[in-house]
Amino acid sequence: MISEKMYELGTKKSTIRTIFEYGRKRALEVGEENIYDYSLGNPNVPAPDFIKQAIIDILNEMDPCDVHGYTVAPGNPKVREILAKDINNRFGTHFTGKNLFITSGAAGAITIAFKALSEPNDEFITFAPYFPEYKCFVESVGATLKVVPAKIDDFQIQFDEFEKMITPNTKAIIINSPNNPSGVVYSEATIKQLAQILTDKSNEYGHPIFLISDEPYREIVYDGAFVPYIPNYYANSIVCYSYSKSFSLPGERIGYIVVPDEVADFDKVYGAVAGAARVLTHVNASSLFQLVVARCAGKPSNIAPYEENRNLLYNGLIEAGFKCVKPEGAFYLFPQSLEPDDYAFCKKAQEYDLLLVPGTDFGCPGHFRASYCIKRETIEKSLPIFKKLAQEYKNK
Amino acid sequence: MISEKMYELGTKKSTIRTIFEYGRKRALEVGEENIYDYSLGNPNVPAPDFIKQAIIDILNEMDPCDVHGYTVAPGNPKVREILAKDINNRFGTHFTGKNLFITSGAAGAITIAFKALSEPNDEFITFAPYFPEYKCFVESVGATLKVVPAKIDDFQIQFDEFEKMITPNTKAIIINSPNNPSGVVYSEATIKQLAQILTDKSNEYGHPIFLISDEPYREIVYDGAFVPYIPNYYANSIVCYSYSKSFSLPGERIGYIVVPDEVADFDKVYGAVAGAARVLTHVNASSLFQLVVARCAGKPSNIAPYEENRNLLYNGLIEAGFKCVKPEGAFYLFPQSLEPDDYAFCKKAQEYDLLLVPGTDFGCPGHFRASYCIKRETIEKSLPIFKKLAQEYKNK
Structure with a gap:
């Protein structure tokens, strides 16, 4: 009756979307300020x-x-x-x-x-x-x-x-x-x-x-x-x-x-x-x-907030024991997950209200994506949580 | 090397576009004010x-x-x-x-x-x-x-x-x-x-x-x-x-x-x-x-200028001897061409600098489209020209 292919494309939720929607629901339970949502690549720097x-x-x-x-x-x-x-x-x-x-x-x-x-x-x-x-x-x-x-x-x-x-x-x-x-x-x-x-x-x-x-x-x-x-x-x-x-x-x-x-x-x-x-x-x-x-051609982009976020999150993750190629652009980190199964890792992180996207979704298992186009305070507050998560893996 | 189908779709000019571009060239020769361009369906009433x-x-x-x-x-x-x-x-x-x-x-x-x-x-x-x-x-x-x-x-x-x-x-x-x-x-x-x-x-x-x-x-x-x-x-x-x-x-x-x-x-x-x-x-x-x-939902459209144009052009064409279903909407008239071959008719009209689109392009031969979303003065000036064109057909 309709194109089944289009139906499938229009209704199968991406992992990113599923994680993001989980975060919205979870925020209602525990409060917006206790959710560390690194799922979406949505610029948070306002248009100049x-x-x-x-x-x-x-x-x-x-x-x-x-x-x-x-x-x-x-x-x-x-x-x-x-x-x-x-x-x-x-x-x-x-x-x-x-x-x-x-x-x-x-x-x-x-x-x-x-x-x-x-x-x-x-x-x-x-x-x-x-x-x-x-x-x-x-x-x-x-x-x-x-x-x-x-x-x-x-x-x-x-x-x-x-x-x-x-x-x-x-x-x-x-x-x-x-x-x-x-x-x-x-x-x-x-x-x-x-x-x-x-x-x-x-x-x-x-x-x-x-x-x-x-x-x-x-x-x-x-x-x-x-x-x-x-x-x-x-x-x-x-x-x-x-x-x-x-x-x-x-x-x-x-x-x-x-x-x-x-x-x-x-x-x-x-x-x-x-x-x-x-x-x-x-x-x-x-x-x-x-x-x-x-x-506006030739006018500058406001990248300072992203650069601050990158430095903060990258240094924090390295300190917590994560391995990550230091990125020079965009607003993503793509560190190694702390167990080979990146889906299992992201599930575990979710228990800490850290919302991360499995690397498998980007054709690269054993990693996760953290979009740092979010509030600086959220990153600051999340760093001790990342440490706790890493500690749990060390204690295993 | 590329999709030939896309190339064809991207480069084959529509009749409307060809007529419009002819009009732009012709305007350089005889002056903008002497071209009666009824080819494009581009709103000329400004956004409210x-x-x-x-x-x-x-x-x-x-x-x-x-x-x-x-x-x-x-x-x-x-x-x-x-x-x-x-x-x-x-x-x-x-x-x-x-x-x-x-x-x-x-x-x-x-x-x-x-x-x-x-x-x-x-x-x-x-x-x-x-x-x-x-x-x-x-x-x-x-x-x-x-x-x-x-x-x-x-x-x-x-x-x-x-x-x-x-x-x-x-x-x-x-x-x-x-x-x-x-x-x-x-x-x-x-x-x-x-x-x-x-x-x-x-x-x-x-x-x-x-x-x-x-x-x-x-x-x-x-x-x-x-x-x-x-x-x-x-x-x-x-x-x-x-x-x-x-x-x-x-x-x-x-x-x-x-x-x-x-x-x-x-x-x-x-x-x-x-x-x-x-x-x-x-x-x-x-x-x-x-x-x-x-x-702006629910705010009114400014249709008065289109209605004036419709009345002016419709009455003028009827007076000149054209046959046309009186339209109740949009900003187009679709009269019968004065000879069965609408392409030949539009070609003849073009000699008078009346730019009209053959009905064949809309799946309806023997007619032509005149888009009246243009200046009222252009329509006023064109009416005697339409009469001359009709006269030429009568004299045949």
């Missing part, structure tokens, strides 16, 4: 004042028909020019508006890229730990997602495993750096090696393998970490960006796809992006927020 | 002041994290409650927030409904003249669109032709009233007869046939015309709504789907809607505009 000011200025200065009217499908041409220049200023690229397609956030951008590229029997490859919605998005366009196991000592890439997975059916690789859930940034050496392998394999198979860079966390980096801009390292790159994190606008669904001129057969790829956006009905992202991000 | 005020109030009163944060996938629960109450007030229904799923405009709503419902070999049926994107949306979910020929005397429904087209594979019927391109509103008698046939056929085949009502023009009606609210006439209805026209917010992509409790297997249908929204990455429509439409 310049966003509010930009909205008000636009409403006061412009004709409402221009503010709220349809834009052309790829987005307001002036906005695309401004965003292209901003990218060029920062990364030394040479894009113009015609390289950009404005989308409803990064999720919209990624599904459009998948749909634009995929032909029957296509395979996409990503690297554990990875954002679990990739699998659902890739499968929804009729392709297959293959996952390279995690390199758990530093969460860079296991290149030998990766090379074994590439086949003539490999359409594209998806990377996400700074990474959700590990917080790790791929080093320049990693990107160079990745680009070399893809160049060699593309030559071997006689068709391009695309590199899709999903980078909503690009600006959320600490200690001056360098995040290589992918099109500067590999020609057949597609960048998927969102302002959800950098400007704390996750609910406004505003981002873009970059298709560089260097991509093999640019017109075909950009045309296919436009077609995919059309059938996914993602043409014309919010016209007001297109104008807002153009006015 | 209460929209601007609502945005500013929300920004001043609320925490930015609440304004711009993620909402749950079906949309802000409080917003859904308010919108449900507004619908109940107007149409005597009894919806709550759980019957609504907020979407990125009506296009998003329609594709979600199609994707949620369709199984392999499904057929959808609509009535000419119809919005041409339906075909593209239906085919993109792997189903087939069948089109019942137009009833050209009044643009209601040819029920005998319709009944012949229904098969056990018919999943849903799509109606659009007030209609794009005819402007006609389906009468209560039409809706009752449609509901009766669907009830009978559902019983005959032993499964429900859904009725999807695409109604972005619901509030754009004249002469006090009555637009029946479909769930009051047929249980298995799904309503797709958008604020694009009623509040002149086409660029903000804000609308909703209604799944009434009366729908067979409500939980399954609503669940499938959620799944389809997920893979089409339409979860969480703009969080700011969710709040805005909730604050």
Whole structure:
């Protein structure tokens, strides 16, 4: 009577959602202040004042028909020019508006890229730990997602495993750096090696393998970490960006796809992006927020609160005896669980009202994700609890 | 290398777009004021002041994290409650927030409904003249669109032709009233007869046939015309709504789907809607505009300028000798072309700088669409030109 597949996708709760909802119920029993909810990746830094000011200025200065009217499908041409220049200023690229397609956030951008590229029997490859919605998005366009196991000592890439997975059916690789859930940034050496392998394999198979860079966390980096801009390292790159994190606008669904001129057969790829956006009905992202991000292009992200949280939680966990790769970006820690079964570990942590997400959900068992985009006081209060939890494991 | 199908969809220009772009070029040659562009259905009435005020109030009163944060996938629960109450007030229904799923405009709503419902070999049926994107949306979910020929005397429904087209594979019927391109509103008698046939056929085949009502023009009606609210006439209805026209917010992509409790297997249908929204990455429509439409729920649409334009253009065309069903809604006229070949007619009109869209593009040859959501002065200036064009045909 209906699509059973869609029903399943719409009703099967994710582990994250289940944990979060448990936390809401539990908070009613024991009080909000006694729940340490590290489950959701929802920015807790408010959108900067310049966003509010930009909205008000636009409403006061412009004709409402221009503010709220349809834009052309790829987005307001002036906005695309401004965003292209901003990218060029920062990364030394040479894009113009015609390289950009404005989308409803990064999720919209990624599904459009998948749909634009995929032909029957296509395979996409990503690297554990990875954002679990990739699998659902890739499968929804009729392709297959293959996952390279995690390199758990530093969460860079296991290149030998990766090379074994590439086949003539490999359409594209998806990377996400700074990474959700590990917080790790791929080093320049990693990107160079990745680009070399893809160049060699593309030559071997006689068709391009695309590199899709999903980078909503690009600006959320600490200690001056360098995040290589992918099109500067590999020609057949597609960048998927969102302002959800950098400007704390996750609910406004505003981002873009970059298709560089260097991509093999640019017109075909950009045309296919436009077609995919059309059938996914993602043409014309919010016209007001297109104008807002153009006015605010180049303005800084407020990362200080996240960096403080990272330091506090990372140092606290290390002190409590956890092992964790120190992340340079995003707002997640991805430590090893204190027993190999990460589900059992997270269940145990839940007894202490510490709400953590099992690494298995990100394709990386034996770990857990802690989202630290929460109140500093919650982290402070949780540190002795993490110690107690660790103590219980030591006493076993 | 890429999806050829997506490339085709993204690069093949629609007739409307081709005509519009011709108009832009032609305006550079002869001056904007000498082009009578009736091609686009873009609201020219600005968003009402209460929209601007609502945005500013929300920004001043609320925490930015609440304004711009993620909402749950079906949309802000409080917003859904308010919108449900507004619908109940107007149409005597009894919806709550759980019957609504907020979407990125009506296009998003329609594709979600199609994707949620369709199984392999499904057929959808609509009535000419119809919005041409339906075909593209239906085919993109792997189903087939069948089109019942137009009833050209009044643009209601040819029920005998319709009944012949229904098969056990018919999943849903799509109606659009007030209609794009005819402007006609389906009468209560039409809706009752449609509901009766669907009830009978559902019983005959032993499964429900859904009725999807695409109604972005619901509030754009004249002469006090009555637009029946479909769930009051047929249980298995799904309503797709958008604020694009009623509040002149086409660029903000804000609308909703209604799944009434009366729908067979409500939980399954609503669940499938959620799944389809997920893979089409339409979860969480703009969080700011969710709040805005909730604050403005029940406020009136400014239809006076459209009604004036309708009267001016309709009377002018009748006086010039055109035949046209007088429309009661939307902002389109759909008169007969002055020769059977509507493409040839629109080409001839173009020589007079009258930019009209051939009816064939809406599944209804021998007609043309004139979108009158344009400046009143343009219509005034164009009337003598329409007369000249009609005179040329008379002199033939």
